Amino acid sequence: MLFTLAYLYLCPMKILFATNNAHKIAEVAAVLGEGYTLLTPRDCGLTEEIPETQPTLEGNALQKARYLHERTGADCFADDTGLEVEALGGAPGVRSARYATDGHDFEANNRLLLRNLEGEENRRARFRTVVALILGGEEYLFEGIVEGRIIDRETGDEGFGYDPLFVPDGFDRTFAQMTAEEKNATSHRGRAVRKLADFLRTIEK
Numbered sequence: 299m300l301f302t303l304a305y306l307y308l309c310p311m312k313i314l315f316a317t318n319n320a321h322k323i324a325e326v327a328a329v330l331g332e333g334y335t336l337l338t339p340r341d342c343g344l345t346e347e348i349p350e351t352q353p354t355l356e357g358n359a360l361q362k363a364r365y366l367h368e369r370t371g372a373d374c375f376a377d378d379t380g381l382e383v384e385a386l387g388g389a390p391g392v393r394s395a396r397y398a399t400d401g402h403d404f405e406a407n408n409r410l411l412l413r414n415l416e417g418e419e420n421r422r423a424r425f426r427t428v429v430a431l432i433l434g435g436e437e438y439l440f441e442g443i444v445e446g447r448i449i450d451r452e453t454g455d456e457g458f459g460y461d462p463l464f465v466p467d468g469f470d471r472t473f474a475q476m477t478a479e480e481k482n483a484t485s486h487r488g489r490a491v492r493k494l495a496d497f498l499r500t501i502e503k
């Protein structure tokens with residue numbers, strides 16, 4: 299652990315991402331590109347689930363980033379994402395991971411979403427990502443939104459979570475029918491992380 303922390307300080311292009319979600323790591327690494335190496339909590343010897351108990355995406359993103367920063371002292375960032383469905387008053391929103399169960403059961407979440415939208419004509423929805431960055435002890439937030447609609451059955455095998463049910467505006471395919479590059483080009487996370495990357499580039503100059 300000491301070696302990892304020392305290594306972090308010596309290599310400024312390495313940055314800690316407060317997630318254990320492998321899909322997110324792959325998406326964010328692709329957007330940040332070769333200039334950055336992402337490290338995860340596991341790389342710092344932290345294997346526990348990082349708490350996210352706040353009532354907002356902003357609160358959870360900050361909570362996750364602070365949790366990691368307090369334990370490592372390193373610059374780091376976290377992302378919290380929610381699917382906000384218009385006809386459900388913005389649900390599942392901040393509860394997207396635990397919509398159907400206590401765990402991250404993607405299939406159960408998707409089934410419950412379809413059940414709750416049965417017979418509903420308004421299928422408008424959006425993904426919203428908030429990225430919280432802690433850099434040099436200062437906190438920064440970046441937001442990314444993609445508007446779209448929920449279709450009536452799961453379609454596609456790529457991505458994760460609600461991707462098989464979400465068709466972004468301007469497309470006739472779900473995120474789960476897109477390559478990682480296509481999803482990143484329009485997605486909530488892609489948009490938020492590009493803002494993060496632009497900010498990091500201005501700081502480096």
Ligand code: ITT
Nearest residue numbers: 316317318319377378379394395402458459460461
């Ligand atoms: P970490 O907290 O460890 O980063 P997580 O899976 O808990 O990972 P979030 O709290 O940010 O991630 O996301 C809540 C849920 O929203 C997640 O479990 C998925 O069901 C869904 N979700 C997040 N990003 C998504 C995406 O890009 N596509 C589809 N569903 C997504």
